[in-house]
Amino acid sequence: MPPRPNLFDFHGVSMSHYFTDNWENIQNFKARPDDVLIATYPKAGTTWVSYILDLLYFSQPDRQKSTPIHERVPFLEIRIPNICSGTELADRVDTSSRLIKTHLPVQLIPKSFWEQKCRVVYVARNAKDSAVSYFHFDRMNLAQPEPGDWNSYLQRFMDGKVVFGSWYDHVTGWWERKQSHPKLHYMFFEEMVEDTGREIDNLCSFLGLTSTAEEKEQIRDLVRFDNMKKNDMTNYSKAKVMDFKISPFMRKGKVGDWKNHFTITQNEQFDEDYKKKMKNTTLQFRTEV
Template identity: 70%
Template sequence: MEGIDLASTMTRPDLIEFEGISMVHYFTDNWEKVQTFQARPDDILISTYPKAGTTWVSYILDLLYFGNKEPELQTSQPIYMRVPFLEMTIPQLPTGVELADRLSTSPRLIKTHLPVQLIPKSFWEQNCRVVYVARNAKDNAVSYFHFERMNFIQPDPVDWNNFLQMFMDGKKVFGPWYDHVCGYWEKKQTIHYMFFEDMVEDTGREVARLCSFLGLSIPTEVREKITKDVHFDNMKQNTMTNYSTIPIMDFKISPFMRKGKVGDWKNHFTATQNDQFDEHYKQKMKNITLQLRTEI
């Protein structure tokens, strides 16, 4: 993938309505093959709303399963090859489905941003393990805004004020944040539902919980090493995890891995925006038991 500078030649896509949510064609062009994707019983699906900790959890799982078995992959293959993005379709690059079908690892680790109702049926039919990560809406919005600025397969966010209004209206790629986190929350008895804020607060504890869900018995010292390897600063410097080798993003605008913090929303929301957002959030989440922390 290196050596192809697609960002300079790409025109940003328009937002389209697709299957009841906002999308761009880069995630719908291969739709039939995405929907008929054949999952295997030992596949692990990592799902999140965009910019909620997908790469973080992908890397943790990759190290838990293959850190000792295939250590050379950690330094030779970027994470987006080892954990394919199922619905991704970019010109000149293999599709996410093709990359997933090519994986020789077992289990296959596959990531998606699709809301729960659009997950290919075979994942449920095969009783695959699903790991979902939720991030509080305010920090998620800030991170998504900076991501849209530098990622040319996303629509232009224009400015923060415009972006935030569209985020509240649910007019973002992969649909409303509210529906996404709540849709998976309804399946919390059968999937592993994680919180970005918990991971920041105590990564080691969350790695241990993940191992418990997956039925993995990993020695404490190995878990501790993984916890260190997946520290945000280490991943930001690691070219195999920081997406610097993917040709659709402009790191001069913003890095793919920006801050990884809880509470950065306070540097972006005005007092008025915060009041409006809180009121809107209360309405959207009033019948939901899901609680997310905006600071730790």
């Protein structure tokens, strides 16, 4: 791997070059009407929802056992040297409905997704667990900027100085878009943990998919955290940019792990900052289930 990338301001959003090097192709990407865009801030259950949707749409055993999830659900904006870019991978997908994932804030999404009236599944996770999960991810992902220590990282997270920018802007920007875009399904990580079966039912309703109770039960079992963590097709163990000696890609998948990281002072400062930044939105989160 080359040295870890630096963070820079890109259209008002903190980014690294791995997500901007292919910008012209990203912005000119040709979405199709039956594409499903999976949008999240990093570490909000992206792989979890990607796997659920992949199983709902394409349950073929060969596909599930031979192709890693990041190839089945291309990551639109990524471009790492000597690896197929996200846009190239998406263009190669030959299924009728393409599942495509993105971490871009709503204002940077290619316009063709809106023009084609594509369905969008957005997943949001509470800020405290997002910060903890992103910190551990940045420690082990060598394609991310150096995270430093937890205390300085938490401050940068609050300031939006992490890749893909401000969590606050991201979750509220997509929440506002939901009000005007009827084909946007806004989900919460905490509700998925609380009742995965219910959330699968809600996804089926939104996407117009029918599955039997038996099929849904099978999916619910396959997407359990422990099963996904053991599954080489979903746990990113084949990704060369990740150092599993530092931390696994799939670490805990819990709600409330922030309590093991935040000091009392950090929690008070975070809560005060959170109130200011979230005072103008109807969006609400739970930090425990």
